[in-house]
Amino acid sequence: MLRTVQRAKEATERVIAALRELKKSLMKHLFTYGPVPLDQADQVPLKETEIGPVPEHWEVVRLGSLLRVAQYGLSIRAGRVGRYPMLRMNNLVDGQVDTSDLKYVDLNPEDFVKFRLHKGDVLFNRTNSFELVGKTAIFDIEGDFVFASYLIRITPDTTQLLPEYLNYHLNWEGVQHRLKALASRGVSQSNISANKLKQLEIALPSIPEQREIARILQAVDRKIEAEERRKRALEVLFQSLLHQLMTGQLRVNQIGEEAKNAHQPVAKRSP
Known part of the structure; x- marks a missing residue:
């Protein structure tokens, strides 16, 4: 039955x-x-x-001292057609990249190189509802992807900090509480800037x-x-x-x- x-x-x-x-x-x-x-x-x-x-x-270390890159994404409108898929805040799900709902952009070669994602990049959701702001996902899939302005690309110095560890650590509720405390709250959305993120202290x-x-x-x-x-x-x-x-x-x-x-x-x- x-x-x-x-x-x-x-x-x-x-x-x-x-x-x-x-x-x-x-x-x-x-x-x-x-x-x-x-x-x-x-x-x-x-x-x-x-x-x-x-x-x-x-050790307990400020995150900024362990990063090679902390970069904002593209401020450009995406649509259902285009050459490059652009990851947005809804594509970060449970610490992983979800490609079930993608939008696309066309870019010149220089911008593509600047915003292209590489395996091991950690994507940080800097702007969202208070419940979701501060969530992260690790980029570990094949393809030519770029990322939107509501995300920050975090690239750690892998001689000191592994991206897989960083992704789990940032998504742990103990760290999420401290990230929420850094957020600037608006009417419907909250924001955590790259500078505030760099000040976050993490266990190393x-x-x-x-x-x-x-x-x-x-x-x-x-x-x-x-x-x-x-x-x-x-x-x-x-x-x-x-x-x-x-x-x-x-x-x-x-x-x-x-x-x-x-x-x-x-x-x-x-x-």
């Missing part, structure tokens, strides 16, 4: 919610104690700093620790994305079965078999 597909979708949504809570808890642990097992956290010597407790051997572990923190959180993100794909597939199946039922292409007893098959884990299906 259709209800079987709906139950499978609801179960997947619960898994996604649980994974998001796990990620939230992991971020608090990792940015407080470092990449150590949970049962060893009490063995990590901490020091109190202006941004809260961090491991004794970590060693490069190996940064890499391990990013690896752990990336693993959780991959699990979340896998469940999101499953949810989307179930939604498509539900709509397809409903359409076939309403148009008489499928009998009710057939629907039960379709839904039952959809509920089986992919890994258990025969090749």
Whole structure:
């Protein structure tokens, strides 16, 4: 029955919610104690700093001292046609670039070179609602993309700061609270300038620790994305079965078999 597909979708949504809570808890642990097992956290010597407790051997550094570039994007109107896709604030979703809703611009070669995004760039949402201002995403996809003026391109000095670590650190709620405190609030939008962003103090572990923190959180993100794909597939199946039922292409007893098959884990299906 259709209800079987709906139950499978609801179960997947619960898994996604649980994974998001796990990620939230992991971020608090990792940015407080470092990449150590949970049962060893009490063995990590901490020091109190202006941004809260961090491991004794970590530094607390102003972000601006770790950046090679902090650049505003293009102030140009984008449309549905054009040569280059331009990322806007709505394209930053859960720390990643979402290309499902793109607009395009035409640029001369000089401007394209100036505003072209490179893998490892971190995009910072400097202007948005108070709830969304300060969110970031890492650019790690193929293609000739540029970025809009409501975003700031942050390019770290990778000898000191890895972009993957920076992206997760800035999106952690502990840092988000401090970023919100820097925002200039308007009637409908808030703003955090590049100069204010550079003044933000962040926790700086060693490069190996940064890499391990990013690896752990990336693993959780991959699990979340896998469940999101499953949810989307179930939604498509539900709509397809409903359409076939309403148009008489499928009998009710057939629907039960379709839904039952959809509920089986992919890994258990025969090749």
